[in-house]
Amino acid sequence: MKLLDPRMMRVGLVVIVIVGVLLLTLSGYLTPAFDSATRPIIGVQGWISTRFLALKDLLTLPRDVASLRQRNAELEGEVSRLNTDVITYQQQLKEAQVLYALLDFARTSPENQYIACSVIGRDPSPFLQYIIIDHGSDQGIKFGMPVVTENGLVGTVDAVTAGASRIQLITDPASVVNIQLENSGTEATITGSITGEIQLSMLPQDVTVQNGDIILTSGLGGKYPSSIMVGQVNSVTKQVNSLFQQATMQPSVDFSNLTVVLVITNFRPLDIKPLIP
Numbered sequence: 001m002k003l004l005d006p007r008m009m010r011v012g013l014v015v016i017v018i019v020g021v022l023l024l025t026l027s028g029y030l031t032p033a034f035d036s037a038t039r040p041i042i043g044v045q046g047w048i049s050t051r052f053l054a055l056k057d058l059l060t061l062p063r064d065v066a067s068l069r070q071r072n073a074e075l076e077g078e079v080s081r082l083n084t085d086v087i088t089y090q091q092q093l094k095e096a097q098v099l100y101a102l103l104d105f106a107r108t109s110p111e112n113q114y115i116a117c118s119v120i121g122r123d124p125s126p127f128l129q130y131i132i133i134d135h136g137s138d139q140g141i142k143f144g145m146p147v148v149t150e151n152g153l154v155g156t157v158d159a160v161t162a163g164a165s166r167i168q169l170i171t172d173p174a175s176v177v178n179i180q181l182e183n184s185g186t187e188a189t190i191t192g193s194i195t196g197e198i199q200l201s202m203l204p205q206d207v208t209v210q211n212g213d214i215i216l217t218s219g220l221g222g223k224y225p226s227s228i229m230v231g232q233v234n235s236v237t238k239q240v241n242s243l244f245q246q247a248t249m250q251p252s253v254d255f256s257n258l259t260v261v262l263v264i265t266n267f268r269p270l271d272i273k274p275l276i277p
């Protein structure tokens with residue numbers, strides 16, 4: 001009887017073991033054993049992975065912080081630029097709205113010709129009420145021309161150079177304007193003051209004057225065209241022994257926020273002083 005080859009026996013045994021292990025694995029009998037055997041290995045791998053990631057973060061943190069700081073600086077610069085743009089656009093929108101209002105006003109008075117001028121300065125003296133505009137004789141501005149906005153009367157051209165002009169406001173102490181009360185048709189005058197308050201004078205005692213009465217230019221004296229809005233009566237004072245009432249006026253123009261004005265160029269003021277006795 002011939003003996004089996006030992007090598008063949010070992011190969012067969014290995015095959016049998018492998019097949020047996022595969023069968024046990026597929027059937028699930030070895031799963032608990034595998035879990036128990038691999039659990040320590042997985043724990044060690046997790047511990048090593050955690051420490052590796054922590055070490056990586058520690059090594060890369062300075063670079064990340066520097067990158068974040070740079071990005072933050074870039075974003076702050078962008079926000080600052082955008083804020084500047086917003087302020088610029090708001091200013092441009094405000095100027096466009098003012099110009100549109102002036103244009104709309106000019107269309108409602110086609111009998112007059114206007115030149116739009118920017119306000120570039122104010123008289124520094126607290127006793128004078130003047131503004132400076134960026135148009136002068138080179139642009140057709142002449143002494144005595146009336147100045148208005150869409151809200152009403154501003155004043156008159158008081159001095160002119162080639163490229164700029166000075167405007168005397170109706171709030172100036174030396175300013176006198178002949179006016180008319182719209183409701184009653186009563187004529188009077190308004191004068192400015194050092195404080196900027198505008199006084200009504202030459203109001204007869206028998207005329208009914210109320211707060212809120214509209215005041216327009218009368219056209220008398222030849223200094224201003226008629227029917228230009230001036231303001232409203234603010235307060236009225238009657239004195240028993242006086243020939244005239246006293247009143248103050250709230251101007252329709254906000255003189256503290258003037259940025260653009262209109263100069264009426266086709267009106268020629270008249271000098272009637274030699275005719276007054």
